[in-house]
Amino acid sequence: MEVGVKMGMKGGGDEVGGKEKEKMGYEETELRLGLPGDSEVVRKRDFSHTVDLKLNLISTSPTDDEDKNIVPSHLDPAKPPPAKAQVVGWPPVRSFRKNMLATQKSSGSEDSGEKAAFVKVSMDGAPYLRKVDLRMYKTYQQLSDALAKMFSSFTIGNCGSQGLLKDFMNESKLMDLLNGSDYVPTYEDKDGDWMLVGDVPWEMFIESCKRLRIMKGTEAIGLG
Amino acid sequence: MNYFPDEVLEHVFDFITSHKDRNSVSLVCKSWYKIERYSRRRVFIGNCYSISPERLIARFPGLKSLTLKGKPHFADFNLVPHDWGGFVYPWIKALAKSRIGLEELRLKRMVVSDESLELLSKSFVNFKSLVLVSCEGFTTDGLAAIAANCRFLRELDLQENEVDDHRGHWLSCFPESCTSLISLNFACLRGEVNLGALERLVSRSPNLKSLRLNRAVPLDTLQKLLMRAPQLVDLGIGSYVHDPFSEVYNKLKIAFQRCKSIRSLSGFLEVAPHCMSAIYPICGNLTFLNLSYAPGLHGNKLMKLIQHCRKLQRLWILDCIGDKGLGVVALTCKELQELRVFPSDPFGAGNAAVTEEGLVLVSAGCPKLNSLLYFCQQMTNAALITVAKNCPNFIRFRLCILDPIKPDPVTNQPLDEGFGAIVQSCKGLKRLSLSGLLTDQVFLYIGMYAEQLEMLSIAFAADSDKGMLYVLNGCKKLRKLEIRDCPFGDAALLEDVGKYETMRSLWMSSCEVTLGGCKSVAEKMPSLNVEIIDECEQMEFNLDDKQKVDKMYLYRTLVGHRKDAPEYVSIL
Numbered sequence: 107m108e109v110g111v112k113m114g115m116k117g118g119g120d121e122v123g124g125k126e127k128e129k130m131g132y133e134e135t136e137l138r139l140g141l142p143g144d145s146e147v148v149r150k151r152d153f154s155h156t157v158d159l160k161l162n163l164i165s166t167s168p169t170d171d172e173d174k175n176i177v178p179s180h181l182d183p184a185k186p187p188p189a190k191a192q193v194v195g196w197p198p199v200r201s202f203r204k205n206m207l208a209t210q211k212s213s214g215s216e217d218s219g220e221k222a223a224f225v226k227v228s229m230d231g232a233p234y235l236r237k238v239d240l241r242m243y244k245t246y247q248q249l250s251d252a253l254a255k256m257f258s259s260f261t262i263g264n265c266g267s268q269g270l271l272k273d274f275m276n277e278s279k280l281m282d283l284l285n286g287s288d289y290v291p292t293y294e295d296k297d298g299d300w301m302l303v304g305d306v307p308w309e310m311f312i313e314s315c316k317r318l319r320i321m322k323g324t325e326a327i328g329l330g
Numbered sequence: 331m332n333y334f335p336d337e338v339l340e341h342v343f344d345f346i347t348s349h350k351d352r353n354s355v356s357l358v359c360k361s362w363y364k365i366e367r368y369s370r371r372r373v374f375i376g377n378c379y380s381i382s383p384e385r386l387i388a389r390f391p392g393l394k395s396l397t398l399k400g401k402p403h404f405a406d407f408n409l410v411p412h413d414w415g416g417f418v419y420p421w422i423k424a425l426a427k428s429r430i431g432l433e434e435l436r437l438k439r440m441v442v443s444d445e446s447l448e449l450l451s452k453s454f455v456n457f458k459s460l461v462l463v464s465c466e467g468f469t470t471d472g473l474a475a476i477a478a479n480c481r482f483l484r485e486l487d488l489q490e491n492e493v494d495d496h497r498g499h500w501l502s503c504f505p506e507s508c509t510s511l512i513s514l515n516f517a518c519l520r521g522e523v524n525l526g527a528l529e530r531l532v533s534r535s536p537n538l539k540s541l542r543l544n545r546a547v548p549l550d551t552l553q554k555l556l557m558r559a560p561q562l563v564d565l566g567i568g569s570y571v572h573d574p575f576s577e578v579y580n581k582l583k584i585a586f587q588r589c590k591s592i593r594s595l596s597g598f599l600e601v602a603p604h605c606m607s608a609i610y611p612i613c614g615n616l617t618f619l620n621l622s623y624a625p626g627l628h629g630n631k632l633m634k635l636i637q638h639c640r641k642l643q644r645l646w647i648l649d650c651i652g653d654k655g656l657g658v659v660a661l662t663c664k665e666l667q668e669l670r671v672f673p674s675d676p677f678g679a680g681n682a683a684v685t686e687e688g689l690v691l692v693s694a695g696c697p698k699l700n701s702l703l704y705f706c707q708q709m710t711n712a713a714l715i716t717v718a719k720n721c722p723n724f725i726r727f728r729l730c731i732l733d734p735i736k737p738d739p740v741t742n743q744p745l746d747e748g749f750g751a752i753v754q755s756c757k758g759l760k761r762l763s764l765s766g767l768l769t770d771q772v773f774l775y776i777g778m779y780a781e782q783l784e785m786l787s788i789a790f791a792a793d794s795d796k797g798m799l800y801v802l803n804g805c806k807k808l809r810k811l812e813i814r815d816c817p818f819g820d821a822a823l824l825e826d827v828g829k830y831e832t833m834r835s836l837w838m839s840s841c842e843v844t845l846g847g848c849k850s851v852a853e854k855m856p857s858l859n860v861e862i863i864d865e866c867e868q869m870e871f872n873l874d875d876k877q878k879v880d881k882m883y884l885y886r887t888l889v890g891h892r893k894d895a896p897e898y899v900s901i902l
Binding site: 193196199200201203210255256 | 404406407408409464490491492518520571572573575599600602604622623625626672673674675705730732734763787789814
C-alpha cells in the first residue's frame with residue numbers, strides 16, 4: 107500500500123537519437139517520478155493478497171454522504187492521508203490485467219524507472235549527443251557496431267559546414283577510429299567515475315553505466 | 331398456422347439468426363417450436379446454472395455451437411471466491427455421451443480442467459472452434475490435447491485466461507496434417523513456445539487470418555511469421571523489442587509493407603517505442619487497435635502512431651495517453667465507435683492520467699462514439715452533460731472514477747445530473763456502470779429514462795432503498811443488476827420479487843440485506859436460486875435472520891439448486 111505521494115515516470119527515456127526537444131513530451135503527459143521499490147510494492151499486491159486485504163476506503167471528498175457508504179478506516183490517523191487505500195475489487199479491473207501489468211512493470215518492459223537503460227552518448231567533436239538503449243544489445247561488440255552506425259550519420263550535408271565533422275564522413279573510417287587508439291569509449295558509472303568500457307561483464311556494465319563518452323585518445327590518459 | 335410445409339418454415343428460420351428472435355419464434359405455436367428446435371444450430375446460455383446439459387441436448391439435437399457463461403461478472407474483480415463454481419466438465423461429459431456433433435464451444439468465466447479439454451478433443455470429430463475468455467483451471471497440457479486431436483480445428487482463441495504454463499510443446503502437437511487454422515490466439519500464455527513449431531504451423535495454414543502471439547515470441551520470429559502469412563487480418567504482437575538499426579528490423583519493415591490486409595492490431599506486450607515506424611504502413615487501414623497491454627508505449631511515440639490511424643473504429647488504450655493524447659484521437663479518428671481507456675496503474679493510487687477533459691474532447695471529435703469504458707481521475711457534471719449532447723448514440727457507457735465516491739471537483743456536487751443527462755440523451759443505452767459520488771437522485775433518472783437498459787453496475791452509491799426501487803420499477807428491460815457497497819436493504823429487495831424472474835441475475839454485496847430478507851425471496855420464488863456466499867463462515871455460527879449478508883447472488887433457473895456448490899455457499 108502506498109503511503110504518501112506516489113508518482114510514476116512517464117515519457118521517460120523513450121527517445122533514441124532523440125533531439126532534446128522531445129522532452130516536450132514530458133509536459134504534455136503528466137510528469138511522474140517512480141520511487142525506488144515501487145515495483146516491489148506492486149509485486150506484493152498479488153492475487154491472493156488482494157482477496158485477503160479488506161481495507162476500507164478513505165474518502166478525501168468533503169461531503170455529507172461519505173459516511174453512509176464508508177466504514178471508518180482502520181488506518182493510523184497519524185499517518186498523512188495516503189493517496190488512496192486499497193479496496194477489494196476496486197478499481198474494477200480484471201485480475202488478469204492487473205497481474206499482466208504488474209509483471210510488465212517488474213520486468214522493466216517499460217522504458218522508464220530505475221531500470222531504464224537509455225544513456226546519453228557523446229562523441230568528442232560531434233555537434234550533438236545521441237541516446238542508446240543499452241538493453242538492445244547483448245555484447246560490447248554489438249554496442250560498438252551500433253555506435254559506429256549512429257555516429258556515421260554525421261555527414262556534412264546534415265550538419266552544416268563545421269570543419270569538425272570531416273572526421274565523421276564515413277563509417278569505415280569511423281570504425282577505425284573507434285577501434286584504433288585515437289578514440290576511447292568511456293562511461294560514467296553510478297559513483298560518478300569515468301571508466302574504460304570493456305573491463306566488466308556486460309550485464310554489470312549495463313547496470314552501472316549512466317552515460318557514455320567517446321573520448322579523443324589524447325584526453326584518455328589515466329583511464330587505460 | 332401451418333400454411334407451409336415444415337421444410338419451407340425451416341428454410342425461413344435459417345434467416346433468423348439472433349438468439350432472441352429464435353427464442354421468440356419458438357413461442358409462436360407448437361409446430362413452430364418443433365421446427366425451430368430441430369433446426370437450431372447455435373445456443374447461447376448466459377448462466378450455466380439456469381439450465382442443465384441434459385435438457386439442452388434433449389431440446390436441440392442438432393446443436394453445433396454452444397456458448398456458456400459461468401461466474402457472475404464481479405468475479406472478474408476478486409469478489410467471488412475461488413472454486414465457487416462454473417465448471418464446464420459436466421457439460422462436455424453430457425454432450426460427449428450424446429449424439430450431438432459439437433463444432434464450436436465458447437466459454438466465459440468458467441472453470442475448465444485439462445480433463446475437460448482432453449475429453450472435448452476426443453469426443454467430437456468435427457470440432458472446429460474453441461474460444462475461452464477469462465477462464466481458469468487448465469494448463470498447456472489441455473491445449474496440447476486440443477492441438478493433437480482436433481483434426482479440423484479452425485479456431486483456438488484464448489483471451490485473458492489464467493493458464494498454468496508448463497512450457498510444454500503444445501504448439502508442436504498440431505500434426506503436420508493440420509492445415510485448417512483460421513484463428514490462433516495465445517497471447518495470454520506466459521511461457522515459452524517452440525518458435526520453430528510456430529513457424530511451421532503458420533506456414534502450413536494458408537487460411538490463417540488471425541494470429542495473436544504471446545510475449546515469448548520475439549521480433550525476429552514475428553518478421554518470419556509475417557513473411558509467411560501476409561494475408562493476416564488480425565495481428566497480436568508479442569515482444570516488439572529490437573535494435574532499430576539492425577537487419578531484422580529492416581526485414582520487418584518490408585514484411586509489414588506486404589501485409590495489406592491487417593485491420594486489427596494488438597499486443598505489444600513488450601515494446602521498444604523507437605521501433606514503431608515499421609508499423610506505420612498498416613496503420614492507415616486499422617479499424618481496431620488495442621494498446622492496453624503496452625505500458626511501454628506512451629508520449630509522443632504513441633501520439634505519432636495514432637495520427638496514422640485515421641480509420642479506427644475501436645481503440646483500447648492505457649490512461650497514460652493523457653487528455654492531450656485523447657485530443658489527438660479526437661482529431662484523427664473520426665470513425666471511432668468504441669473507446670476503452672484502462673488504468674496503467676490498476677492498484678489505484680488514484681493517479682490516472684485522464685480526466686473529464688479527454689472524454690469531452692473525444693465526444694466532440696468522434697460523433698459516432700457508441701461504446702465507452704473510461705477509467706479516470708475525476709469527472710464533472712458539466713462534462714457529462716456535454717458528452718451526452720455530443721454523443722446521443724451510446725449503447726454502452728461505463729465510467730470508473732478511481733476514487734469511487736468522488737464528487738464533481740468543480741462544484742463539489744454529486745454526479746447525479748451528469749449521469750442523468752446521459753440516460754436521458756442516449757435512448758438506446760443498454761449497459762451502464764456508474765461511479766463517483768451519487769445519491770438516490772441518479773437512480774430516479776435511470777428509472778425514468780433508461781428504457782432500454784439491460785445491465786447496470788453500481789458501487790458505493792445511493793442514500794437509501796429508494797435508489798434500488800427506482801431502478802427495479804423503471805427499467806423494464808433490465809436483465810443484470812450488480813450492486814456493491816450500497817445502502818440497499820430488505821425493503822428494496824422484497825418490494826417486487828417477481829421482477830427477478832424477468833432478469834438473468836442480481837448480485838448484491840456489502841449492502842444492507844439480511845439473511846431473513848434473502849430467505850423470504852427464496853421462499854416466494856422457487857424459480858430462483860438464492861445463493862449466500864459466506865467465506866468467513868459467519869452463518870454457520872450465527873443463523874440469526876437479522877444477520878447482514880455479505881454476498882448474495884440470485885438467478886433464475888429451470889433446474890433448481892445446483893449440486894456443485896462449495897461449502898461456503900448456501901442456497902436458500
